Amino acid sequence: QLKLKLVEKDNRKLKETEKASCQEGVTPELLCLRKQSQDLVDENEGLKMIVHRLNVELSRYQTKFRPLSEEESSHIQGLPSKGPTPPWLVDIKYLSPLLLAYEDRMKEKDKLSTALEFLS
DSSP states (O other): OHHHHHHHHHHHHHHHHHHHHHHHEEEEEEHHHHHHHHHHHHHHHHHHHHHHHHHHHHHHHHHHHHOHHHHHHOOOOOOOOOOOOOOOHHOOOHHHHHHHHHHHHHHHHHHHHHHHHOOO
């Protein structure tokens, strides 16, 4: 009986150790998934902010300048309707330098606008 109790005790210890090691194995994977999820949420928020800023700037531009005539708008070509989407449109690594340059340009315009308002 003593031997049976020792074997049962060892068996319980092995099961507990196995459970603990399984939990340790899941934890890094879970942490990695959480980090990836948070990165995607952050990227999504950043892209929403950029879209908002671009829409504001486009709206300013459109109110400042006249709309295009039908003839002018018929000559404008957008993205190709067939084929793959250009990588610069969907891959953030291509878009990032453009966005940084855009933000720098907007800061320059804001400074100039502030200076002109101050002089008026």
